[in-house]
Amino acid sequence: MTAATDSSASGPTVRVPLSLLDRSRTRQGESPGAALRNTIERADRAEVLGFHRFWVAEHHAVPGIASGSPPLLMAAIAERTERIRVGSGGVMLPNHRPLVIAEQARMLEALHPGRIDLGVGRSLGFTAPVREALDVLRYTPEDFARDLVDLEAFLTDDGPVTAMPAGVPAPPIFVLATGSGLATAAERGLPVVVGGPVLRGDLAPLNDYRNRFRPSRSCPEPHLIVSADVMVAETTQRARELMLPEAWAMVTSRSTGAFPPLSSHAPQHLTDRQQAQIEDHVAQSVHGTVAEVGRQLTELVHRTGADEVIAFASTYDRQSLADSDAALATLITP
Template sequence: MDDDAARPGTARLPVPVSLLDRSRTRRGEAPGDALLGTVERARRAEELGFRRFWVAEHHAVPGIASGSPPVLMAEVAARTSRIRVGSGGVMLAHHRPIVVAEQARMLEALHPGRIDLGLGRSLGFTAPVRRALGVERYGPERFAEDLAAVFAYLDDDGPVTAMPRGVDPPPVLVLATGSGLGVAARLGLPVVVGGPLLRGDLEPLSAYREAFRPSDRCAEPQVIISLDVMIAATRQEARELLLPEAWAMAESRATGAFPPLRPDPPERLTARQEGVVEQQLALSVHGTAEDVTHELTRLVERTGAVEVLASTSTYDRDALAQADAALAALRGDGLT
């Protein structure tokens, strides 16, 4: 990648930018290397001035090493000093509310004012994983009940005391799809949205804003948009850097297993898989710094977002580091 990918004079984004790292494994590497890569990326993100650094929860997925956000958050927070560290997210379907609250309190006690608690309701990636986790169904009403229980423990209103006591509750955000948006609106919580919603009808976001009930945690509706963002010297180079993730998505649709990132394409891609690759690329924002600034600004204006959470990954770690640096140069604000 050319050092001029983020050229002087390129306009800045109108909102802050953060990173979400899913600890993607890579072909030819030990899976544990993905976790070390996440921690190192977080350290660089702080130096670059990003606002937040979030980690993910996925279980029994060969392509993702992070199955326990609180454990990884603790290491990231310990290796940094200023950047906010969050979960993108903890899936309430897999955890008891008191455990989620106590983990959040422990992290906040150890790293005051730096923890974000992103909560979602996704189930395991495949039926065997869901069976292993012991949850086959998890609807929006159960999600709302569990969110309310987490809040009760964080606010010392639960049936027992979540330890440690005397810790200010961290901000809570909902990783939302259609039904999750409704739950977040009723409970007065900010949301993180991504995927096809950002490219399609924005009625769900309008409905979220109209139904929003102000709460002690959030006085007005807030939307963070999350998507893959890749900056390179040319649009073609940025596209090529996104291909390993798109190939993995295409393979997962055919095999049911989300694989590690690879530097070259599978030997054969069916027409359907090629369609998945193009669909995945279409959901991203990629190109030169100028391209990315223009498209992200349009998305921010269209969605009314207050922040961009970039979930980018690629096989080449050096290229990813350069892309992060180029994106940091466009941020609306940050640590510095």
């Protein structure tokens, strides 16, 4: 697999599919309902712009994130759109029984054939009280592997009971993976979505995934999607400024244990350590002008061997985020 940017007259392109992940981030002074409606509107624009997939996330009892139920939001998005693939990034297996997840996915697939993706992960709740409310205090890699096997069985009619609606083709499963998750996905012959520390460190886990991969009916060869925090603007400085609201929220969450709504203003009285964390967050993102982002994404794809990039980004100013999406879409290969 190769990737490059094309500097033809039509502009640079990244020669792997580009997709979006939206976490329904709330803003100060705005209702959670507004955040959810904006996610649906963003998906509608993403389809027009030519993005490959549009995924939503699962977070529970987080003040800064309005989406706690990917299937419900996926249903609203799929109903609003016509062609773009709609998925979860992802449904957390510790929080749901495999049969329930399978039936939700099958229902979506029955209503919107050939457009549904089922991304699954194993993250627990954001804080101890949330984990207690979900009644999930411990969840091991072995638990995840077991639930993944059960989920596949229900989706392919190999389980002890039939997941309804019956006779619906199984939507593809994608594993949101870290170290042990990569190994599990390789053994099951499933595609993976990787971001964060795995991409910034030693890439041996990705090579191990490919080497250990066992072809399956749904995925005959390894398939890697990399997730990246991407922001595009007219200048590098402006793109950096747009990254700051999310960085401020991240720093606040580390000190308070609560992930806040996005704000247009920096927290007061930042320590040197917090300022360093903000700078680190921005430095680890992909941001800049269209040409700069195109080069950064190309390097990322070359370095990781990715088959696709799914971009997630949030900022306080919604119009600037929409403009970033439109600019990023110009990098999509026709």
